[in-house]
Every structure is written in structure tokens, then in C-alpha cells.
Amino acid sequence: MRQSPTFRRATRDDLPQIVRLLADDPLGASRESPGEVIPECYLRAFEAICADPRNELVVAELDGAVVGTLQLTFIPGLTYRGGERAQIEGVRVSADQRGRGIGQAMITWAVEQARARGCRLVQLTTDRRRPEAIRFYQKLGFQPSHTGMKYHLPGP
Incomplete structure (x- = not known):
């Protein structure tokens, strides 16, 4: 039997x-x-995520x-009526762990968190250039219901 991952909020030490x-x-x-030295942009993003009660960065x-x-x-x-x-x-998922059920456990966990919070919908996007990811999410019950669009802004 495969071992199931545990889930927790990420810490600063997890960033690398x-x-x-x-x-x-x-x-x-x-x-x-x-890299071993994390650029400041990741540290700033991590702090912003941690400070926002509507965001969770999670590790398995x-x-x-x-x-x-x-x-x-x-x-x-x-x-959806508010x-x-x-x-x-x-x-x-780490390349050496793919195909072992970790991704499915992660998504199942996230859906359960949303359900427990009373969410009406769980959504995600994946790049069209990742057909294996699209198949994976569809296998878990996600449906390609919308056309996603992105507008990239120049970075610093």
C-alpha cells in the first residue's frame, strides 16, 4: 500500500x-x-501569501x-448567490514521486478544504501545453467549462 502524504502550511524554510x-x-x-539562495521576489510573495487569510501555500x-x-x-x-x-x-509534484497518487491526494485534500469552508466552486487553470495535466484534472472530476485568458504584464 502506498504511503499517503501529509499536508501543512509552507514555512519560509520550504521556499527553496x-x-x-x-x-x-x-x-x-x-x-x-x-537555487540555494532564494531571490527576494519569492520572499516578498511568500510573506504576502502568509499575511492574507484567504491564501494558503501548502506542502505535501x-x-x-x-x-x-x-x-x-x-x-x-x-x-453563486454570494x-x-x-x-x-x-x-x-516532485518528478521522482509522480505517478504515485500524490497529486490526486493533494487535489482531494484541497477540494475537501473548500468543501469544509462552504465554498460553492473549486476552480483551477492549467496550461494547454500540459495535456497530461488536463487529463489528470478531468479524471478527478474537473470539467473544461470556460476559456481562460491571461494578459501578461512586464516584470521588474
Whole structure:
């Protein structure tokens, strides 16, 4: 039987591993800056997430090692009769742990957090260039219901 991961809020000490996870695919490799010294931009973002009660940066652990991460954001809104929605972002599983049920456990955990909070909807986006991720999310019950659009702004 496979061991199930445990979930907890990320700490500042987790940042090097989280950034490595975010960079560990062709899309992330071109936009992230992993390393032992974490650039200040990640530290500022981490502090902002921690200070926001509607945001949770979460890690999944096996035997004390970080093997996955995701960000869960709760968004208030008027739609769905004023129902709150949960947004799942930045889902990553360590390359050496993929295919072992960790991603499914992470998403199931996030959906349960949203359900316990009374959210009316759980949403996520994934890049069209990740067909395996699209199949994975559909297998878990997510439906491609909308066309997502992004407008990238120049960075510092």
C-alpha cells in the first residue's frame, strides 16, 4: 500500500524546495529561479501569501521530505448567490514521486478544504501545453467549462 502524504502550511524554510518544484518542468524552467539562495521576489510573495487569510501555500510531505506544493486561494464573490470559490494554483509534484497518487491526494485534500469552508466552486487553470495535466484534472472530476485568458504584464 502506498504511503499517503501529509499536508501543512509552507514555512519560509520550504521556499527553496517549492521554487525547485515550480521550476521542474519545461514551462516553469523558463520563468522560475531555483537555487540555494532564494531571490527576494519569492520572499516578498511568500510573506504576502502568509499575511492574507484567504491564501494558503501548502506542502505535501512524505517521510519529512517536501514532495509537492499548491496554493489555495479563497475568493469571495457575488455569483453563486454570494458563494465563495476556491482557486487551486501552482500544483507541482516532485518528478521522482509522480505517478504515485500524490497529486490526486493533494487535489482531494484541497477540494475537501473548500468543501469544509462552504465554498460553492473549486476552480483551477492549467496550461494547454500540459495535456497530461488536463487529463489528470478531468479524471478527478474537473470539467473544461470556460476559456481562460491571461494578459501578461512586464516584470521588474
